[in-house]
Amino acid sequence: MDKLSSKYLVQMIERDHIYSVLKLASHLSYTVMDVISEANRLGYSFDNLMQDPNKVVIVKK
Template identity: 80%
Template sequence: MDDISSKYLTQMIERDHIYSVLELAGHLPYAVRDVINEASRLGYSFDNIMQDPNKVMIDKK
Protein backbone atom coordinates (compact mmCIF):
# COMPACT_ATOMS: atom_id res chain seq x y z
CA MET A 1 0.00 0.00 0.00
CA ASP A 2 1.38 3.43 -0.87
CA ASP A 3 2.04 6.10 1.79
CA ILE A 4 -0.98 8.25 0.89
CA SER A 5 -3.36 5.28 1.13
CA SER A 6 -1.76 4.25 4.40
CA LYS A 7 -2.32 7.73 5.86
CA TYR A 8 -5.90 7.75 4.58
CA LEU A 9 -6.47 4.34 6.18
CA THR A 10 -5.26 5.66 9.53
CA GLN A 11 -7.44 8.76 9.19
CA MET A 12 -10.55 6.69 8.44
CA ILE A 13 -9.91 4.53 11.50
CA GLU A 14 -8.88 7.25 13.96
CA ARG A 15 -11.02 10.21 12.87
CA ASP A 16 -13.96 8.69 11.02
CA HIS A 17 -14.22 5.63 13.29
CA ILE A 18 -14.58 3.15 10.45
CA TYR A 19 -13.66 -0.27 11.82
CA SER A 20 -14.99 -2.65 9.16
CA VAL A 21 -12.12 -3.82 6.99
CA LEU A 22 -14.58 -4.41 4.13
CA GLU A 23 -15.81 -0.80 4.35
CA LEU A 24 -12.25 0.52 4.55
CA ALA A 25 -11.31 -1.46 1.45
CA GLY A 26 -14.29 0.09 -0.33
CA HIS A 27 -12.72 3.54 0.17
CA LEU A 28 -9.30 2.44 -1.08
CA PRO A 29 -8.07 0.89 -4.33
CA TYR A 30 -6.94 -2.23 -2.44
CA ALA A 31 -8.39 -5.63 -1.58
CA VAL A 32 -9.59 -6.58 1.90
CA ARG A 33 -6.45 -8.65 2.54
CA ASP A 34 -4.24 -5.68 1.63
CA VAL A 35 -6.11 -3.51 4.15
CA ILE A 36 -5.72 -6.21 6.82
CA ASN A 37 -1.99 -6.47 6.11
CA GLU A 38 -1.46 -2.69 6.21
CA ALA A 39 -3.55 -2.19 9.35
CA SER A 40 -1.60 -4.99 11.01
CA ARG A 41 1.68 -3.35 9.97
CA LEU A 42 0.41 -0.10 11.53
CA GLY A 43 -0.18 -1.89 14.84
CA TYR A 44 -3.95 -2.38 14.80
CA SER A 45 -5.47 -5.59 16.13
CA PHE A 46 -8.58 -7.33 14.85
CA ASP A 47 -11.81 -9.03 15.88
CA ASN A 48 -13.06 -12.00 13.84
CA ILE A 49 -9.69 -12.42 12.12
CA MET A 50 -10.16 -16.18 11.78
CA GLN A 51 -13.55 -15.85 10.09
CA ASP A 52 -14.55 -14.56 6.67
CA PRO A 53 -12.14 -11.74 5.70
CA ASN A 54 -15.13 -9.59 4.73
CA LYS A 55 -16.33 -9.64 8.35
CA VAL A 56 -13.06 -8.63 10.00
CA MET A 57 -13.32 -5.59 12.28
CA ILE A 58 -10.47 -3.50 13.63
CA ASP A 59 -10.40 -3.65 17.42
CA LYS A 60 -11.44 -0.25 18.79
CA LYS A 61 -8.98 -0.30 21.74
Protein backbone atom coordinates in the same frame (compact mmCIF):
# COMPACT_ATOMS: atom_id res chain seq x y z
CA MET B 1 -0.06 0.00 -0.02
CA ASP B 2 1.40 3.42 -0.86
CA LYS B 3 2.11 6.04 1.83
CA LEU B 4 -0.85 8.25 0.94
CA SER B 5 -3.27 5.32 1.15
CA SER B 6 -1.72 4.28 4.45
CA LYS B 7 -2.25 7.79 5.89
CA TYR B 8 -5.83 7.80 4.61
CA LEU B 9 -6.41 4.40 6.24
CA VAL B 10 -5.31 5.78 9.62
CA GLN B 11 -7.49 8.87 9.12
CA MET B 12 -10.56 6.77 8.36
CA ILE B 13 -9.98 4.66 11.46
CA GLU B 14 -9.02 7.43 13.88
CA ARG B 15 -11.19 10.33 12.70
CA ASP B 16 -14.07 8.72 10.83
CA HIS B 17 -14.30 5.65 13.11
CA ILE B 18 -14.58 3.16 10.24
CA TYR B 19 -13.60 -0.23 11.63
CA SER B 20 -14.93 -2.60 8.96
CA VAL B 21 -12.00 -3.86 6.89
CA LEU B 22 -14.34 -4.48 3.94
CA LYS B 23 -15.57 -0.88 4.02
CA LEU B 24 -12.01 0.46 4.34
CA ALA B 25 -10.91 -1.64 1.37
CA SER B 26 -13.75 -0.30 -0.77
CA HIS B 27 -12.75 3.30 0.05
CA LEU B 28 -9.09 2.63 -0.75
CA SER B 29 -9.44 0.41 -3.83
CA TYR B 30 -7.32 -2.29 -2.18
CA THR B 31 -8.22 -5.85 -1.28
CA VAL B 32 -9.37 -6.83 2.19
CA MET B 33 -6.09 -8.71 2.67
CA ASP B 34 -4.08 -5.59 1.74
CA VAL B 35 -5.97 -3.55 4.33
CA ILE B 36 -5.51 -6.25 6.99
CA SER B 37 -1.79 -6.42 6.24
CA GLU B 38 -1.32 -2.63 6.38
CA ALA B 39 -3.45 -2.20 9.51
CA ASN B 40 -1.49 -4.99 11.17
CA ARG B 41 1.77 -3.26 10.20
CA LEU B 42 0.42 -0.06 11.79
CA GLY B 43 -0.29 -1.90 15.06
CA TYR B 44 -4.06 -2.40 14.91
CA SER B 45 -5.69 -5.60 16.12
CA PHE B 46 -8.69 -7.41 14.69
CA ASP B 47 -11.86 -9.29 15.53
CA ASN B 48 -13.29 -12.12 13.37
CA LEU B 49 -9.92 -12.53 11.64
CA MET B 50 -10.17 -16.31 11.45
CA GLN B 51 -13.78 -16.32 10.25
CA ASP B 52 -15.23 -14.56 7.20
CA PRO B 53 -12.64 -12.10 5.79
CA ASN B 54 -15.45 -9.76 4.76
CA LYS B 55 -16.56 -9.38 8.37
CA VAL B 56 -13.17 -8.57 9.90
CA VAL B 57 -13.26 -5.45 12.03
CA ILE B 58 -10.43 -3.40 13.51
CA VAL B 59 -10.46 -3.31 17.30
CA LYS B 60 -9.31 -0.10 18.95
CA LYS B 61 -6.82 -0.60 21.76
